[in-house]
Amino acid sequence: PRRMLCLCRRCPLCMVYVPWNYHEPQPGVYDFTGDRDVEAFLDLAAELGLLVILRPGPYICAEWDMGGLPAWLLWKADIILRSSDPAYLAAVDAWLHVLLPKIKPRLYQHGGNIISVQVENEYGSYYACDPSYLQHLLGTFRALLGPEVLLFTTDGAQVEELRCGTLQGLYATVDFGPDSNVTEAFGAQRHIEPRGPLVNSEYYTGWLDYWGGPHASTSATLVARGLADMLQLGANVNMYMFHGGTNFAYWSGADFKGQYKPVTTSYDYDAPLSEAGDPTEKLFAIRTVISKFQPLPVGPMPPPAPKYAYGWVTLHKVNACLEACAVLPGLAHGFMLYRTQLPRDILAPAMLSAPPHSICDRGYVMLQKEYQGTLERDGQTELHVKGKAGDTLDVLLENMGRISFGANFNDFKGLLGNLSLDSRPLSKWLIYPLAIDAAIQQGWPHAALPKSSCRGRAGPAFYTGTFETPGIAWDTFVKFPGWSKGQLWINGFNLGRYWPHEGPQQTLFVPGSILRVGCPNNITVLELEGAPLNPFLLFLDQPLFNRTLSHSPLDKK
Numbered sequence: 001p002r003r004m005l006c007l008c009r010r011c012p013l014c015m016v017y018v019p020w021n022y023h024e025p026q027p028g029v030y031d032f033t034g035d036r037d038v039e040a041f042l043d044l045a046a047e048l049g050l051l052v053i054l055r056p057g058p059y060i061c062a063e064w065d066m067g068g069l070p071a072w073l074l075w076k077a078d079i080i081l082r083s084s085d086p087a088y089l090a091a092v093d094a095w096l097h098v099l100l101p102k103i104k105p106r107l108y109q110h111g112g113n114i115i116s117v118q119v120e121n122e123y124g125s126y127y128a129c130d131p132s133y134l135q136h137l138l139g140t141f142r143a144l145l146g147p148e149v150l151l152f153t154t155d156g157a158q159v160e161e162l163r164c165g166t167l168q169g170l171y172a173t174v175d176f177g178p179d180s181n182v183t184e185a186f187g188a189q190r191h192i193e194p195r196g197p198l199v200n201s202e203y204y205t206g207w208l209d210y211w212g213g214p215h216a217s218t219s220a221t222l223v224a225r226g227l228a229d230m231l232q233l234g235a236n237v238n239m240y241m242f243h244g245g246t247n248f249a250y251w252s253g254a255d256f257k258g259q260y261k262p263v264t265t266s267y268d269y270d271a272p273l274s275e276a277g278d279p280t281e282k283l284f285a286i287r288t289v290i291s292k293f294q295p296l297p298v299g300p301m302p303p304p305a306p307k308y309a310y311g312w313v314t315l316h317k318v319n320a321c322l323e324a325c326a327v328l329p330g331l332a333h334g335f336m337l338y339r340t341q342l343p344r345d346i347l348a349p350a351m352l353s354a355p356p357h358s359i360c361d362r363g364y365v366m367l368q369k370e371y372q373g374t375l376e377r378d379g380q381t382e383l384h385v386k387g388k389a390g391d392t393l394d395v396l397l398e399n400m401g402r403i404s405f406g407a408n409f410n411d412f413k414g415l416l417g418n419l420s421l422d423s424r425p426l427s428k429w430l431i432y433p434l435a436i437d438a439a440i441q442q443g444w445p446h447a448a449l450p451k452s453s454c455r456g457r458a459g460p461a462f463y464t465g466t467f468e469t470p471g472i473a474w475d476t477f478v479k480f481p482g483w484s485k486g487q488l489w490i491n492g493f494n495l496g497r498y499w500p501h502e503g504p505q506q507t508l509f510v511p512g513s514i515l516r517v518g519c520p521n522n523i524t525v526l527e528l529e530g531a532p533l534n535p536f537l538l539f540l541d542q543p544l545f546n547r548t549l550s551h552s553p554l555d556k557k
């Protein structure tokens with residue numbers, strides 16, 4: 001470990017996770033194309049002179065959907081994740097036998113830029129505490145990567161976390177933020193590793209956001225001071241996050257602290273380099289600290305990538321029925337439609353109710369296509385409805401992200417219990433998996449459908465619009481003045497969930513790389529609760545991470 005890690009003191013490096021579920025959407029079906037091309041990413045890092053510390057899991061946490069584990073593992077409902085459960089290990093080994101051969105030729109020992117590889121992730125924080133699982137992983141990593149590469153673990157800097165998270169043959173490192181005592185934290189590491197380098201594998205420069213919570217922020221001064229203390233000790237530090245990110249599409253995870261807490265689309269993390277890659281005051285504070293320990297690269301800092309405010313774009317509601325997406329091939333990641341008929345006349349309002357924890361995670365209820373309200377996991381689970389026998393009752397069920405940390409992460413999604421009407425269970429449900437992304441990538445509903453007449457009516461509906469860029473395709477941020485909650489696609493790229501009503505983020509980051517120049521950019525919005533009467537989006541040249549900034553004059557409905 002000494003030789004390897006002293007290397008990274010002199011060379012810039014990046015530490016990167018590999019999310020298993022991003023690459024194996026179905027058992028035995030692998031995807032390493034486009035944004036999923038891991039080898040191209042590693043080769044680009046090498047080209048830029050970056051060494052790499054790779055973290056392929058198989059579990060990675062990271063507030064990523066199910067901590068990176070593929071949801072299809074739950075097809076075996078009683079599977080014990082992150083353990084030596086044979087069903088789990090068989091899937092893990094099959095995956096590692098595909099991924100690790102792509103990594104081996106890029107190891108430093110083979111002339112590549114990968115200097116070390118992390119096994120699992122904070123296993124000591126997990127209830128299972130199964131040493132034969134870690135032993136199995138060590139065997140598979142060694143068999144597929146060879147005897148030379150440095151393999152390590154990362155755990156919280158507490159002796160009880162290191163107890164279950166470490167293993168002979170894996171160098172034990174710790175993670176902690178600026179509010180920890182550096183001496184105590186590294187003292188915990190020394191408990192396991194009496195010799196070898198001090199390593200903080202995740203020095204928290206900020207923190208994650210939950211929908212409905214405040215935008216996390218950590219003072220630059222505090223972060224810089226903690227970094228200086230560690231470098232003073234001669235320790236090795238990886239900053240988590242150094243560059244913020246985005247949970248596009250449905251990739252955000254969730255936490256469970258007594259109740260389900262979904263993570264936001266933005267993973268800006270208040271990081272030194274923002275979600276859009278822009279330098280912050282925190283970056284310069286960190287740079288100043290580093291300059292006291294080693295010479296900085298000569299020359300000016302690269303400028304931030306240009307951003308552009310493309311302005312207002314008017315959208316139109318389209319008559320797109322959701323079940324149209326049910327007939328298309330493709331995976332239903334985000335939404336399912338549950339449909340039945342009222343079994344009898346309900347002339348006085350009746351209570352439609354769901355058993356506790358059966359709505360996973362939000363159910364938008366419609367009767368004869370009229371929105372009735374939203375059922376929520378750990379929230380509102382009943383609504384009053386009335387209608388005639390045979391009326392169509394729809395529940396559009398939204399997955400808000402699978403729990404990515406802790407014990408409860410066999411996080412099944414859907415309508416997990418039957419709804420009742422005045423305590424009498426409903427039946428004869430039809431279930432439609434909605435391959436909305438596949439439909440949109442094939443041009444639906446832009447080309448297909450007439451504009452809808454019923455403007456402004458609440459409830460799930462699709463809106464479309466187009467805009468042209470002025471000859472450039474720069475990054476931008478899109479604001480949803482007066483919208484409630486939904487999903488945004490531009491040119492078929494799923495930019496993630498928006499929920500200005502809940503916040504804290506008020507804008508979604510739009511990378512310039514998904515925009516087109518010289519032809520219209522197609523916008524598709526699935527609004528779930530209620531769009532403004534005059535539906536438009538506003539493209540800005542800066543992000544709004546906090547709700548408090550949202551009361552701008554633009555916000556009027």
Ligand SMILES: CCCCNC(=S)N1C[C@H](O)[C@@H](O)[C@@H](O)[C@H]1CO
Nearest residue numbers: 060061062063121122202208255405
């Ligand atoms: C809500 C956080 C739950 C525990 N996760 C912690 S401590 N973290 C450590 C974990 O290794 C990393 O992937 C991130 O998940 C990070 C929090 O951003």
